[in-house]
Amino acid sequence: MDPRKFYNPEVFDITRNAVDHIGFGYGIHACAGQDLAKLEIHGLLTAWATQVESYRIGAVVPRLNNFTRPYESIEIADIKRV
Numbered sequence: 001m002d003p004r005k006f007y008n009p010e011v012f013d014i015t016r017n018a019v020d021h022i023g024f025g026y027g028i029h030a031c032a033g034q035d036l037a038k039l040e041i042h043g044l045l046t047a048w049a050t051q052v053e054s055y056r057i058g059a060v061v062p063r064l065n066n067f068t069r070p071y072e073s074i075e076i077a078d079i080k081r082v
Contacts, residue, residue: 012057012074023068054080 003009006016024034031037058075 012060051082052079053082054078 002022024031024037055076056078058077060074061072063070063072
């Protein structure tokens with residue numbers, strides 16, 4: 001995320017309103033599959049949220065990329081199921 005737009009962009013913040021992010025591009029250079037990708041992640045997170053009461057984010061390992069800021073892995077620990 002752009003530090004000119006978002007406070008503390010390197011920190012994962014579930015409460016951050018990331019409506020203005022440009023991870024899928026913008027304008028004529030926008031990703032053609034972004035609507036499907038957003039629909040898929042919404043479905044995944046909704047289903048997961050019905051099964052998990054609480055969790056903790058552990059180690060986060062970034063993956064190097066010149067265009068985006070992907071993660072190699074994100075440890076999710078202390079999962080308490082519903």
